[in-house]
Amino acid sequence: MKITQERFVREFKKQLAEKFALDVKDAAPIELYQTLVSVVKSGYSEIWRNTWKSYVKNDQKQVYYFSIEFLPGRLLKSNLLNMGWYDVVDKGLKQMGLSLDKISESEVDMALGNGGLGRLASCFMDALASDGLPGNGNGIRYKYGLFKQKFVDGYQIELPNEWLTDGNNWAVARESKAVDVLMGGQVHLIDNGKYLEAIYEGADVIKAVPYDTGIVGYRNDHVNTMRLWDAQIPASEEVKYPTIEDRRRVEDLTSVLYPDDSNYEGRILRLKQEYFFTSAGIQSIIRHYKKYDRPLNEISEHIAIHINDTHPAMCVAEFMRILLDKEHMDWDEAWQQTVKTMSYTNHTIMAEALEKWPVEMLATVQPRILQIIQEIDRRYALELEGKKDHDFIERTRIIKDGMVKMAHLAIIGSHSTNGVAKLHTELLENDVLRDFYELYPERFNNKTNGITVRRWLQVANPELSKTIDQAIGTAWRFDAKKLHELEKHVGDKKLLEKIGRAKLDNKKKLAAFIKEDTGIEVSPHAIFDVQIKRLHAYKRQLLNLLHIVKLYLDLKDDPNRDVEPRVFIFGAKAAPSYHYAKTIIKCINEVANMINNDKTINDKLKVVFLENYGVSLAEKIIPAADVGEQISTATKEASGTSNMKLMLNGALTVATLDGANIEIKDHVGEDNIFIFGLTKDEVLEYEKNHHYYAAEYYNSNPVIKRVLDAFVDGTIPNIEVEGHEIYDSLLRVNDEYFVLRDFASYVQAQEAVSEAYKDKQNWNKMCLINIANAGYFSADDTVEKYAKEIWDIKPNSTEMRGKAKDVY
């Protein structure tokens, strides 16, 4: 639909009257929001339909991205931007006396993910559509999103996130596309003379109903689908569930998102969720494929299925189940199609995150799937017999000691395994998955993560976006690599000043938000130093905190010390069962209280821990950041993606040589990033030879001693228990993540930051170089590589990036 301001205003008023029987002046924010969503949806619904039709018409190969998490955040502004409607709607709303910013605040974040993994899936959805690629999401429509975080006395409290109370206005429920998922019971195989027939007894039948959300491509008349499944009771089964509790047992399947990030919890409901969305997705894909009478032994030429981490690894077995049991294909042919169809991304090397399910649990969830996995495992071992030694086979097989290793299933059952940053892939190949790399070298590849520059710069930071337009034109909005042209302007003092001014404006906005949200007053002229990510020991928020305590103690010694004022800003949720992470939250909050209320340090230091970190809060913080903290212990952070978002917004990074930080350093150069800490080789060496003694650092470094003592001697109030826990974790349990080992080097890097900030012009120059190089981390390019090198899919849109008409 072509849009003009008048047409939009007319349409908006009409729909508001139809939907709510209201005039603009009488409507509440939520009513205005819902009306706007309707108008926007009617603006892309025809394109949505046409996109799907063109896939079918051209018999185009499609990818289905299976992910147990999607973290889209708010969709309103991003859809407006991608449709090319943003400015017209903004002006039209103003004409009616309304504000897009305010209306947008009524949208509840779609928070169906924990952190990086889920957000990556959503950046990829946006990129697939914007690349004009045939790509669909497949996941779970949780009734409750990631918990809402509150602080009470400095402790994290979790509240339910009922994001569906006002209905989700973007999704369309498609009852007619529902499928039945079988769970539990028993299965018998009977030879009926023609094939082995799987007879299910006593299984629960669960109706999976898809909710489809349109994913609008950037100005290319292309709308893809993210399909999320809801669990319901089929009409035919209602009598089996007479009580409310019985019904709840089924409906609870899709109630809650497990709040664990990079940590595996072996609960049966989680395994059921995994099978539920995997089975529903695979069934609907194959059903659709069959509609057009194409031969099933060619399915891998038409369909690619991506397994995002191991949660959907049962895709391998479910695909086999349908081909074998429903389509009566023989094993070898089915297996060949399965391996060619599937591909897998690994997101961590940390042992606690690698899924292993007890065989008995799988037997209760889906006995047929267990049988198929056992058969895959048996054939795998058989095939390697005589080729590899016994130990190799035992190490790599899928089922070992009564446990099913999901990563092994995903690797053996797919044609591609990728890591998410160069270092991470290298560690997979040479360390964690060394055996598999030896066995299938051709299956391994790297795809460094990426982010959507549209949400993280165009939508989140209009001030900087305009400044960039003025310097290099608007082509970067279509192809983020063109941001690199900014580098030609490093000598342009006016531009550097403008970049500084855009940052200051954003900092003022964030300062106002901080004041409103927490009551804390911060100066926009201080350095805004940001660490935003899940709370995890390996991400080392604690290292940041120790440094803050050091700065505070220095100021107590000498309040007139000449220091660059800093505001340390945290955003982080801890998994509710992750005790240590919650201890760190409490300590950060108490240190914040102590520092923010101490008048003697002349406001040179402030600490702000914002509640309920998520996508929308990130959009407020990131544009205002001067410094981004990426300080995980080397080898532990697979990639990181907030590092990319922060650099894109002109924050300078303090970083270890971990994950994608290394690639950031390679692009911006050593002079434009603050690197510190142990390298991968040093960490691996320590871990191998066990010769790290944290206490030595405490005993020999008086600064460390003083800082740690502050946690147990009452200097920091209200952490009698927590302070000791931190102290013990570093000194008694020997500091698993080398916090003390890296402390001195971190302090040095932070001193370099303060020193650099004194020269504003040079600082802004460094910012510019970071912005200019962030285009290398555009998800559009990452996804293009997946499309070419893994999925073998092609764009269908002729109006591609860089070709749409420039209207800015």
Ligand code: GPU
């Ligand atoms: N990641 Br495994 C998660 O967010 N959750 C997980 O359960 C696992 C990994 C993250 C990695 O920690 C992060 O380094 C990476 O950038 C992100 O996945 C996307 O690949």
